Amino acid sequence: MTRLGYPSVMGEQPDGPLFFTGDDPMSVTADLLNTIDLLATPADRLTEQRHLRLFLEGHGYPARPVRTGDLGTVSRLREQLRAVWQADDLAIAADRLNSLLTRHRPVPRLRLGPDGADVEFGDRSAPVRAMIDDVLGALLQELAAHGTARLGTCVGDPCRCVFLDRSRNRARRYCCEICTNRAAAAAFRRREREARRSR
Numbered sequence: 001m002t003r004l005g006y007p008s009v010m011g012e013q014p015d016g017p018l019f020f021t022g023d024d025p026m027s028v029t030a031d032l033l034n035t036i037d038l039l040a041t042p043a044d045r046l047t048e049q050r051h052l053r054l055f056l057e058g059h060g061y062p063a064r065p066v067r068t069g070d071l072g073t074v075s076r077l078r079e080q081l082r083a084v085w086q087a088d089d090l091a092i093a094a095d096r097l098n099s100l101l102t103r104h105r106p107v108p109r110l111r112l113g114p115d116g117a118d119v120e121f122g123d124r125s126a127p128v129r130a131m132i133d134d135v136l137g138a139l140l141q142e143l144a145a146h147g148t149a150r151l152g153t154c155v156g157d158p159c160r161c162v163f164l165d166r167s168r169n170r171a172r173r174y175c176c177e178i179c180t181n182r183a184a185a186a187a188f189r190r191r192e193r194e195a196r197r198s199r
């Protein structure tokens, strides 16, 4: 199964794979939201501690310690982040993100690298905490730099997977090749039906 912008499957599990697009914080955010995949069975791929460990590990965080309660925190946050990602406008997105920032208080740091200084979020002492700080920090920077313009949601009904639209004209509509091909096949069938009717 190839997914556009989804270079690899990070964990083949008996109950289905987890996908991963990269370990930069915006990819982590999108991948976290897409752990609910309405085209998969079961749709929710993050229902056990081991799923969370796999998710952390696949995105470059240590898989331990994951504490009781972390899974609940992460799945609650997933829905709150979705409400930011799919907000109708920037004012609503900002409002929702600001209350998450107040609640979780991600700590920014200045990280010096070979190419200069960069902002990094995340208390690295606990992986779940680090991931939460990273995704909130990433969304903060994303909304400040681009508003909601790049926060895409797949239109390949019933799929509701999200993607970061890096295309120049912001014209991307589908989360992956599967949905692009499904939509093309559906359009083809529709045209066939219409052609038959008009014969």
Ligand SMILES: [Zn+2]
Pocket: 154, 155, 156, 159, 160, 161, 174, 175, 176, 179
């Ligand atoms: Zn899709």
